[in-house]
Amino acid sequence: MGAGQAKTRKQPQGVAKPSDGVSIDLDTVPVRVENVRINGLSRTKDDYVSQSVQELFKANTFNELVFKASVVQSKLEKLGCFRDVGIIIDVSNSSPDGYEVIYNVRESGRFVGGVNTMIGANEGSLVLGCRLPNILGRGERINLEHTIGSDSNKSSLLTAVKPLGGSWNADISATLFHHKNPAYWSSYTVFSTGALLDFAFESAQKVRHNMQWEGAWRQLEASSRQTSFAVREQSGHSFKSSLRHIMTVDHRDHPIFPSSGVLLRLVQEYAGLGGDVAFVKHDSELQANIPLPHNLVLQGALRFGVLRPLDARDSTHNISDLFFLGGPQTVRGFEMRSLGARSGSDALGGKAYWASAVHLYMPLPFGFGRGSFGEYFRTHAFVNAGNINDSSFNTEDFAQSFQTMLKDFRASYGIGLAIRLGQLARIEINYCWPFRFSKGDRLVRGVQLGLGIDFL
Amino acid sequence: MPTATALMPPDIDFDSKEPWAADSELIIPVESTQVLIHESAAILGAQAFLNIARLPYTVKERKNATEISPNHKLPVLRCGAYVVSELEGIVQLAQAKGVTLSDYLNASEKADLRAYMSLVHNVLGNALLFFAWNDNDVYENYTKFRAGAAYNYPLRVIMPWHTRRKVLTQLKTLNWTERTSEEVYHEVETCLTALSERLGELDFFFGESPTELDALVFGYLFTMITTPLPNRQLGNLVKHSPNLVKFCQHVEKEYFSQSI
Numbered sequence: 001m002g003a004g005q006a007k008t009r010k011q012p013q014g015v016a017k018p019s020d021g022v023s024i025d026l027d028t029v030p031v032r033v034e035n036v037r038i039n040g041l042s043r044t045k046d047d048y049v050s051q052s053v054q055e056l057f058k059a060n061t062f063n064e065l066v067f068k069a070s071v072v073q074s075k076l077e078k079l080g081c082f083r084d085v086g087i088i089i090d091v092s093n094s095s096p097d098g099y100e101v102i103y104n105v106r107e108s109g110r111f112v113g114g115v116n117t118m119i120g121a122n123e124g125s126l127v128l129g130c131r132l133p134n135i136l137g138r139g140e141r142i143n144l145e146h147t148i149g150s151d152s153n154k155s156s157l158l159t160a161v162k163p164l165g166g167s168w169n170a171d172i173s174a175t176l177f178h179h180k181n182p183a184y185w186s187s188y189t190v191f192s193t194g195a196l197l198d199f200a201f202e203s204a205q206k207v208r209h210n211m212q213w214e215g216a217w218r219q220l221e222a223s224s225r226q227t228s229f230a231v232r233e234q235s236g237h238s239f240k241s242s243l244r245h246i247m248t249v250d251h252r253d254h255p256i257f258p259s260s261g262v263l264l265r266l267v268q269e270y271a272g273l274g275g276d277v278a279f280v281k282h283d284s285e286l287q288a289n290i291p292l293p294h295n296l297v298l299q300g301a302l303r304f305g306v307l308r309p310l311d312a313r314d315s316t317h318n319i320s321d322l323f324f325l326g327g328p329q330t331v332r333g334f335e336m337r338s339l340g341a342r343s344g345s346d347a348l349g350g351k352a353y354w355a356s357a358v359h360l361y362m363p364l365p366f367g368f369g370r371g372s373f374g375e376y377f378r379t380h381a382f383v384n385a386g387n388i389n390d391s392s393f394n395t396e397d398f399a400q401s402f403q404t405m406l407k408d409f410r411a412s413y414g415i416g417l418a419i420r421l422g423q424l425a426r427i428e429i430n431y432c433w434p435f436r437f438s439k440g441d442r443l444v445r446g447v448q449l450g451l452g453i454d455f456l
Numbered sequence: 457m458p459t460a461t462a463l464m465p466p467d468i469d470f471d472s473k474e475p476w477a478a479d480s481e482l483i484i485p486v487e488s489t490q491v492l493i494h495e496s497a498a499i500l501g502a503q504a505f506l507n508i509a510r511l512p513y514t515v516k517e518r519k520n521a522t523e524i525s526p527n528h529k530l531p532v533l534r535c536g537a538y539v540v541s542e543l544e545g546i547v548q549l550a551q552a553k554g555v556t557l558s559d560y561l562n563a564s565e566k567a568d569l570r571a572y573m574s575l576v577h578n579v580l581g582n583a584l585l586f587f588a589w590n591d592n593d594v595y596e597n598y599t600k601f602r603a604g605a606a607y608n609y610p611l612r613v614i615m616p617w618h619t620r621r622k623v624l625t626q627l628k629t630l631n632w633t634e635r636t637s638e639e640v641y642h643e644v645e646t647c648l649t650a651l652s653e654r655l656g657e658l659d660f661f662f663g664e665s666p667t668e669l670d671a672l673v674f675g676y677l678f679t680m681i682t683t684p685l686p687n688r689q690l691g692n693l694v695k696h697s698p699n700l701v702k703f704c705q706h707v708e709k710e711y712f713s714q715s716i
Binding site: 217219233234235236238239274276315 | 518519526609615
């Protein structure tokens with residue numbers, strides 16, 4: 001997983017003071033990079049590394065050189081071939097303005113193993129993994145991972161990745177997987193076994209595309225005798241073969257607590273290249289952050305998704321393909337994935353949903369911990385609204401679908417504390433007041449705890 | 457797998473206050489393309505029971521009937537909020553609703569009933585499983601196509617293989633895979649002889665009126681007579697015992713006159 005290491009680096013506004021007292025503006029010191037040396041390469045191929053250091057030769061002033069040298073350092077770190085990367089900038093003997101940049105790298109071993117913890121949708125999991133980094137010298141790697149989740153999720157993955165680099169920053173990967181995903185909100189369990197091919201590239205800066213093919217043999221099983229018949233009757237085997245396009249445009253300044261910028265994420269899936277299921281599924285997410293005075297941030301977010309079965313076959317999709325809504329990560333103040341049609345105690349999901357949120361984020365009151373641990377906390381006030389149902393927005397009933405989606409929507413407001421865990425995950429403790437709901441909805445009036453990566 | 461434990465009640469408390477739901481559904485795989493010989497026998501046995509007990513139901517064909525079943529056995533009966541499977545499950549549900557066919561038997565007859573049901577399950581049930589999945593000829597020409605019929609490629613190929621592996625593992629634990637077809641054939645013959653002797657000249661196994669055993673036996677025998685496997689004429693074995701054939705004709709005429 002590409003942990004977002006988006007540290008913003010500022011150009012150093014350095015002014016050096018040599019011992020004789022005369023100050024030199026480093027922005028005006030001319031620089032010509034004559035040589036870049038990388039020490040410590042053994043199995044990594046030169047051409048793979050050299051494309052990352054090209055921009056050093058474009059540096060004209062000393063400040064630029066220092067800035068670019070650190071950019072290249074982080075690029076080298078991201079190649080995934082080195083355990084650490086050190087920089088030395090030295091003068092070159094051949095000409096007065098000549099400089100030489102030396103990187104001392106340590107290659108990572110041929111085999112890396114580890115035990116990690118991971119956070120998903122309100123569950124924690126333990127990841128046992130091993131990795132063969134940089135197998136052929138150009139960043140190729142193989143990962144083997146086994147994940148055990150606290151909700152008795154289980155998954156095993158074998159992934160092979162080949163970076164293609166270039167101006168598109170592309171890479172290609174193939175994954176074999178086996179998952180066991182229990183859905184306690186609908187009392188079923190899905191076992192899926194299959195393969196995923198992924199081609200990822202950037203069409204412009206910060207615009208990332210994933211083109212994927214997934215083939216999966218899914219087995220849906222009622223998880224107990226108490227499972228309602230509406231869920232039980234969907235059990236069985238099916239093979240899904242689908243093409244998926246994911247586009248992510250992320251202009252935010254921070255993945256967890258952004259203060260400005262926009263995120264747009266579009267997912268389109270076409271299932272029906274052979275196999276037993278046939279549907280088209282769209283999912284979209286838009287988030288905008290507006291900085292306000294006094295370190296306040298106003299955040300608005302909207303999600304919308306629709307699934308449309310493709311033919312009149314009696315089994316074009318099953319419950320595990322549908323959308324679910326509700327819970328601390330989407331519409332707060334309701335139980336996890338509980339909104340929409342239900343049968344007994346089981347949520348049945350829906351073919352279309354929308355959900356929105358407006359947050360006002362504030363730092364801890366009284367400037368508590370500002371600049372240090374306070375950066376891990378935000379307080380927020382929010383309003384959430386959303387709805388889910390079974391209309392699939394066919395052309396005939398488009399207007400009606402729209403109306404049913406807006407009618408009887410659910411909404412809640414509340415205040416809470418959000419805590420950042422590293423660069424990826426977050427915990428929310430909220431006090432929620434659901435104020436628009438329907439009979440039979442499962443409300444959480446009061447304290448609700450959320451843990452995960454994706455928050456609306 | 458029909459074993460002795462299958463005859464024990466499943467751990468559900470049936471609410472006996474509610475009567476038998478008139479809209480009960482007997483869920484079975486698609487009969488014309490999917491149903492295998494052992495499934496057909498189990499379905500027919502359950503239908504015989506329901507018909508004899510005059511419990512209303514409609515037959516519903518579902519491609520995933522086996523997976524809908526709580527224990528992956530057929531047929532599945534949905535009655536109100538309850539989903540039960542196999543003849544045993546249905547018999548217990550009916551009993552909870554106050555309907556039973558064997559109330560008039562005395563204790564030793566009841567023990568007999570259970571013993572014979574277990575015999576039929578263990579011998580005929582496993583024999584049909586054996587012929588359908590372990591016999592290569594039958595598997596290649598009959599079972600494989602029907603087991604994959606509900607799916608498109610690639611599950612059309614994967615599922616028969618997957619199910620075969622599961623069934624053979626079950627048969628193996630019962631030491632059935634080591635037997636030859638001839639041995640199994642012989643075993644069926646012995647079982648049929650035992651049944652034929654028990655039946656004698658009676659109309660039903662326990663005299664005047666049919667019991668659960670009659671339903672079960674009818675399911676197997678009628679299927680064996682009417683469903684020819686590619687290389688086996690199991691029906692001929694039944695035909696060696698004229699009283700069993702007569703029994704089948706009798707049950708069919710009496711209880712299936714409208715529905716078959």
